[in-house]
Amino acid sequence: MPGKASVCVKDPVVNDPGIRPHTPPIYATSTFVYEDHETLRRVFEGEHGYVYSRWANPTVEVVERKIADLETHGLNVPDASAVFFSSGMAAMSAALMALIKTGDTVVTHSNIYGSSSELLTTILQRFGIRTVFGNLHDMQWLRGALNEETARVLLVETPNNPTLDCYDLEALAALAHGHNVSVVVDNTFASPVLQQPIRYGVDVVVHSTTKYLNGHGTGTGGIVICRDKKTAHLVWHQRKLIGGNASPFEAWLVNNGLKTLPLRMERHCSNAMTVAHWLEKHPQVSKVNYPGLESHPRHALARKQMNCFGGVLSFELKGGLESGVALMKSIRFCTLTATLGTADTLIQHPASASHVQVPREQRLAGGITDGLIRMSVGIESVEDVIGDLEQALDSSHA
Numbered sequence: 001m002p003g004k005a006s007v008c009v010k011d012p013v014v015n016d017p018g019i020r021p022h023t024p025p026i027y028a029t030s031t032f033v034y035e036d037h038e039t040l041r042r043v044f045e046g047e048h049g050y051v052y053s054r055w056a057n058p059t060v061e062v063v064e065r066k067i068a069d070l071e072t073h074g075l076n077v078p079d080a081s082a083v084f085f086s087s088g089m090a091a092m093s094a095a096l097m098a099l100i101k102t103g104d105t106v107v108t109h110s111n112i113y114g115s116s117s118e119l120l121t122t123i124l125q126r127f128g129i130r131t132v133f134g135n136l137h138d139m140q141w142l143r144g145a146l147n148e149e150t151a152r153v154l155l156v157e158t159p160n161n162p163t164l165d166c167y168d169l170e171a172l173a174a175l176a177h178g179h180n181v182s183v184v185v186d187n188t189f190a191s192p193v194l195q196q197p198i199r200y201g202v203d204v205v206v207h208s209t210t211k212y213l214n215g216h217g218t219g220t221g222g223i224v225i226c227r228d229k230k231t232a233h234l235v236w237h238q239r240k241l242i243g244g245n246a247s248p249f250e251a252w253l254v255n256n257g258l259k260t261l262p263l264r265m266e267r268h269c270s271n272a273m274t275v276a277h278w279l280e281k282h283p284q285v286s287k288v289n290y291p292g293l294e295s296h297p298r299h300a301l302a303r304k305q306m307n308c309f310g311g312v313l314s315f316e317l318k319g320g321l322e323s324g325v326a327l328m329k330s331i332r333f334c335t336l337t338a339t340l341g342t343a344d345t346l347i348q349h350p351a352s353a354s355h356v357q358v359p360r361e362q363r364l365a366g367g368i369t370d371g372l373i374r375m376s377v378g379i380e381s382v383e384d385v386i387g388d389l390e391q392a393l394d395s396s397h398a
């Protein structure tokens with residue numbers, strides 16, 4: 001054992017008002033110290049302050065404030081606030097669990113993000129939460145579902161996988177509120193730059209910050225933005241007791257990402273539009289799903305509720321499964337992977353990759369056809385993306 005030279009000495013507290021970092025420091029600390037007992041007691045009694053990083057951390061709070069501002073920019077929603085988590089799923093489960101209790105029903109659509117669907121049908125079902133999956137374009141069905149006495153939350157994801165279907169947030173929020181049902185929207189595909197669900201009356205917005213908000217694929221995170229303080233407090237309480245708080249380092253990465261978010265989204269949108277138009281004319285492609293195309297069934301709605309149409313698209317190859325596999329083998333510039341929302345272009349063939357375990361009939365019912373390819377178009381020179389698709393389609397067609 002070493003003698004007196006222990007490394008476990010008390011760190012000196014640096015508190016020089018002359019030090020003013022330009023970017024927020026990473027407060028890598030579990031706890032915060034107090035000069036006097038009275039102040040600490042007031043914080044425990046509910047006054048704003050930092051005690052323990054599962055409760056609040058200054059680096060994390062920077063991101064919470066910025067994203068709450070982005071989601072409500074230009075709107076008169078002064079009470080909006082956000083709670084940051086370690087992943088999109090931690091955020092989603094906290095948002096849902098803050099709003100529901102045993103015996104309640106969640107109303108949603110069948111093509112919701114796979115893990116969100118699984119959360120509802122496994123863990124939450126075990127706690128006595130019922131979920132009904134339906135078609136949110138069918139207002140008559142929806143009215144019936146919301147009219148059930150147990151209906152508590154309407155969960156919507158727009159645009160969503162795999163056909164980039166879009167749902168009418170204004171109409172859905174009005175209908176749900178008429179039945180005293182809260183509306184939660186997964187805004188991951190759009191980002192707050194392209195769509196502000198709170199503008200249309202939505203109560204709670206969830207993001208996987210792993211995607212566009214971080215933007216560089218360097219970590220996982222999630223955030224819940226609430227229109228009112230009461231709900232935000234319930235979500236915060238959820239994090240305080242169940243955990244799932246993000247590390248200050250992750251918050252710092254997202255803060256960096258946010259600085260270029262509007263610029264990146266602009267480029268994601270224009271690149272995706274160019275790629276979608278190019279694919280639409282390609283002889284091996286039978287269909288392109290992108291809300292920015294006039295051929296998209298929800299184009300008018302997307303134009304109404306989004307500032308632009310996003311970076312994700314999907315398309316169908318005439319050659320089906322075989323062509324999908326061949327294309328994946330010929331891709332060079334684009335990256336083969338299943339996530340979305342990073343600076344570089346990502347591509348995958350769900351039928352032979354992310355959904356290979358799903359029975360074919362079930363996969364088809366979810367709109368994932370044999371020749372469907374999903375792309376998250378990046379911010380590179382669009383010529384590089386199209387050049388790669390062109391060579392890959394040519395060589396896989398031999």
Ligand SMILES: *Cc1c(COP(=O)(O)O)cnc(C)c1O
Binds near residue numbers: 157186189210
């Ligand atoms: C990725 C994603 C999630 C889950 O987020 P994680 O950060 O992976 O936990 C939820 N919803 C959508 C739409 C997503 O794309």
